[in-house]
Amino acid sequence: VDILYSFKQVDRILYSSVVYIHNYGFIPRTLCEDNDPMDVLVLMQEPILPGSFLRAIGIGLMPMIDLGEKDNKVIVVYADDPEYKHYNDIKELPPHRLAEIRRFFEDYKKNENKDVAVNDFLPASAAYEAIQYFM
Numbered sequence: 001v002d003i004l005y006s007f008k009q010v011d012r013i014l015y016s017s018v019v020y021i022h023n024y025g026f027i028p029r030t031l032c033e034d035n036d037p038m039d040v041l042v043l044m045q046e047p048i049l050p051g052s053f054l055r056a057i058g059i060g061l062m063p064m065i066d067l068g069e070k071d072n073k074v075i076v077v078y079a080d081d082p083e084y085k086h087y088n089d090i091k092e093l094p095p096h097r098l099a100e101i102r103r104f105f106e107d108y109k110k111n112e113n114k115d116v117a118v119n120d121f122l123p124a125s126a127a128y129e130a131i132q133y134f135m
Contacts, residue, residue: 018107018108020104021101022044025040025042027040027074027131031134033070034066034071038130038134039073039074040074041075042077042078043075043076044077046081056076056079057087058074058075058124058131059088059089059124061073061123061126062074062101063122064119065115066114067114067116072130075090089123090122090123098121102118
């Protein structure tokens, strides 16, 4: 199942010398516990312009707690990227890639003195259930 997805306008300036490790955006017409659309990390080879819509395939869910609130991230692959389009589930990704994703989200708000906790990655089925629920 493909997901339509677009990037947000700038709503966060990173406080340290880190960069988003993949394209980052949201799923339109969703609303999560933090009163924002569902966040999406898109694994693909190329950066894309803000405001772009992509066909994406959900491969997993990264449950997070940000300042005491749930702030889950859906992990997707760009459906037309020859390097990533064959992944169907988060467990197929190399362990180092998962460690990089986890580490980025554990660290990216530290200089703001904000607490973030990343829980274990969940499979593609959990991502689709979450998307349907928050639509």
